[in-house]
Amino acid sequence: MTIISAALLLFLILDPLGNVPIVLGLLRPLPAARQRKIIMREILIAFVVLMIFLWFGRYALEVMHLEQQSVAIAGGIVLFLIGIRMIFPPPEGIMGELPDGEPFIVPLAVPMIAGPSGMATVMLMGTQYPGREWEWSLALLIAIIATAVILLSSTALYKVLGPRVLTAVERLMGMILVAISVQMFLDGIKTYLGSVP
Numbered sequence: 066m067t068i069i070s071a072a073l074l075l076f077l078i079l080d081p082l083g084n085v086p087i088v089l090g091l092l093r094p095l096p097a098a099r100q101r102k103i104i105m106r107e108i109l110i111a112f113v114v115l116m117i118f119l120w121f122g123r124y125a126l127e128v129m130h131l132e133q134q135s136v137a138i139a140g141g142i143v144l145f146l147i148g149i150r151m152i153f154p155p156p157e158g159i160m161g162e163l164p165d166g167e168p169f170i171v172p173l174a175v176p177m178i179a180g181p182s183g184m185a186t187v188m189l190m191g192t193q194y195p196g197r198e199w200e201w202s203l204a205l206l207i208a209i210i211a212t213a214v215i216l217l218s219s220t221a222l223y224k225v226l227g228p229r230v231l232t233a234v235e236r237l238m239g240m241i242l243v244a245i246s247v248q249m250f251l252d253g254i255k256t257y258l259g260s261v262p
Contacts, residue, residue, distance in 0.1 A: 071190065071204035072211075077242055078144070078183045079111075079208055081215035083151055083235035086228065087177065088219050091168055097220075103167065104216050110170055111178035112209045115187050119201055122188030133192040134260070137253030140185030144246035147182050151239025178212065182242075189249075 066074075092100040126136065190201045215222065223231065 066190075066194070068200050068204045068207075071201060072207040074245065075183065075186065075205055075208035076211050077238055077245070078180070078186055079178055079212045080151070080235070080238055081212040082222075082231060083238060084177050084216065085219040085222055085231055088173065088216055089223055091173065095167065101217060103173070105213070107168065107170070107173035108178060108209060108213045108216065110174035112205070114175060114179040115183055115205055116202065118184045119187040119191045119205065120198055123192040123195070126188070126192060133189065134253045134257040136185060136189050136192065137249055137256065140182060140189055141246045141248075141250030141253060143185055144182040144242055144249060147180065148239045148242035148246055151242065152236050
């Protein structure tokens with residue numbers, strides 16, 4: 066896996082285009098300047114959370130006596146469920162019901178940006194390819210910057226593209242995530258079967 070392919074995978078998992086309507090709905094009552102500050106703060110928090118999982122995830126796995134195959138399979142299942150919810154969104158939205166008031170950490174930073182699938186993916190990247198953490202950090206930084214650009218221009222994007230185009234893009238990303246999740250699941254099964262004596 067190259068840095069560019071890893072950045073693209075992480076960008077798809079972070080799903081900024083799918084989050085545009087949710088961000089707009091959450092921040093609509095606030096002034097534009099305050100909206101930008103909140104978006105930047107939440108993106109920074111999400112970046113820190115994902116970096117922690119990238120750099121220290123494998124140590125957490127060792128403490129909990131989990132093998133990377135189980136993380137790959139679990140990550141594939143979670144990613145599959147999120148992809149399905151992107152294709153067939155429930156009435157309350159992909160992330161469920163959202164609390165009122167100004168968001169702090171939940172639900173923007175976690176789980177919308179740094180969701181379970183993102184955490185599982187960066188942890189898996191760190192454990193499957195040890196010694197390449199700096200490359201994955203760069204890939205994560207690229208994905209986060211692209212996410213920040215899209216979310217900071219969410220109002221303009223919503224006006225230009227409209228809800229139908231954004232919905233179509235979100236469902237297309239859901240299809241891609243489902244395909245990626247199936248591959249992750251199969252890789253985990255293959256690795257597990259290969260390790261069975």
